[in-house]
Amino acid sequence: MPNLLESDFYFFQEALSAPEQEAVLALREYMETSVRPIADACWSRAEFPMEVVKPLAELGLLGAPWPETRHFENTAVYRGWTAMEMGRVDASIATFVGVQNGLAMGSIAETGSPEQRAEWLPQLSRGEVIGAFGLTEPFSGSDSARGLRTTAERRGDTWVLNGAKRWIGNATFADVVVIWAKDTGDGQVKGFLVTKDTPGFVATKIEDKVALRTVQNADIVLTDVEVPESRRLQNANSFRDTATVLRLTRAEVAWQAVGVAIGAYEAALAYAKTREQFGKPIASRQLVQDLLVRSLGNITASIAICLQVSKLLDQGRQHDAHSALAKAYTTARMRETVGWCREVLGGNGIVLEHGVARFFADAEAIYSYEGTREMNTLIVGRAITGFAAFA
Structure with missing residues (x-):
């Protein structure tokens, strides 16, 4: 290879x-x-x-x-x-x-x-059905474990869902959305498979984003949405089950952040080799090389941490704090790296044609979704001190 x-x-x-x-x-x-x-x-x-x-x-x-x-x-x-x-x-x-x-x-x-x-x-x-994941709400993001407002009320063999979701990727064209809602009976969070044609389900595209613009995020409103018991996820009985899914995906978001850093770095490196100022390619200048080497250092360290956290998953040894540290660390290094790479390009770094601007913008969304740096820091902090400091 x-x-x-x-x-x-x-x-x-x-x-x-x-x-x-x-x-x-x-x-x-x-x-x-x-x-x-x-x-x-x-x-x-x-x-x-x-x-x-x-x-x-x-x-x-x-x-x-x-x-x-x-x-x-x-x-x-x-x-x-x-x-x-x-x-x-x-x-x-x-x-x-x-x-x-x-x-x-x-x-x-x-x-x-x-x-x-x-x-x-x-x-x-097979891509015949497109899916989405509805957890985040207009007034509940980092505090989803306690602050979930969407409700599910059981009426015989039917559940009735009411509430709202926000920032739901794929939701404008998804055929089925996993909706997480709080059971009014026992207060526990449960998961439901809601198809797009269900009466009372409305998904509206969020406009005017400055990051991940290609991703179709939506606001979802659920008004007396009826879901049969057969479409309740049968082994989702608390928020702990939701967290299991997030732990698996959070590590891959860490890898994705490394990819964004690499995309910006490779574009900046190629630009530096061909862009001439004062008669020489800017890649021959010490200050430019410093920015590129610092970027490569961030990328290299981030791949190392991602590699180990994925090995732990393969070994059945990965815990929430492992994926949380990977996500917090790599996204912070990504944010630094895309900034340095944009700096290499000067004014050309803010237009799409030179290959860095899109990565520079998209990094802001990746830095925040799947758990902000602060929330992932608190997950790791709890693991190493034994004290929960979430509120």
Whole structure:
């Protein structure tokens, strides 16, 4: 497998098996030839390219972790690496896959019944059905464990959902949304599969974003939405079950953040080698080399932490604090890196055509979603001190 000498400086990709390396190469080729040429235009228009869904499914990106749907035996390291590969070209596509594969399919795989897994996972893995994950609310984000306001009231074999969700990725075109709601009977959080044609379900696109513009985030309103008991996730009985899904996806978001940093770094490096000022390429200047080396250092350290947290997942040893530290650390380093890379380009760093601006903007969303740096810090802080300092 050709090494990305510009970014994988310590040859971390050697941790991948031969079949995994081949799959990464196929993904890289697709991202370079089919996604990169349209990425800026889609971002500028805030439109999602639906034509990418089927090829991503055919590449085995959708459903890779689950026995029913994976194309070949693969590791958490491989799945993280694919998130990084997508992120280095287009963070919005990586986010789409993360929602479809990790949050929607993950909720069903981790908390659904065998019948629900058999019904939904194959369709989602083929891209025939698009999924979304509805947890965050207009007034409940970091405090979802306690502050969830969406309710589910059981009436015989039917549940009635009322409430609102916000920032729900894929929701404008999703066929099914996993809605997390608080049971009015026992006060516990439960999960429900709500299809887009259900009366009382309305998803409205959030406009005027300055990050991840290609991702179609939505406000969702649920008004007396009736869901049969057969579409309640049968093994989702508390917020702890929701947290299990988030722990798995949070580590892949950390990998995605590394990809964004790499995308900005590679663009800045290429620019520095060709941009001339005072008769020489700016890459020959000490101050520019300093920015590039600091960026590479951040990337290298971030890959190392992601690699280890994914190995822990493969070994069954990963805990919430492990993925929380990875997400907090890599997104902070990503934010630094895209800033330095934009600085390399000077004024050209704020326009799309030079390859850094989109990564610079998208980093802001990745820094915040799947748990802010502050919340992930508190998760790690609780683990190392024994004291919870959330409020």
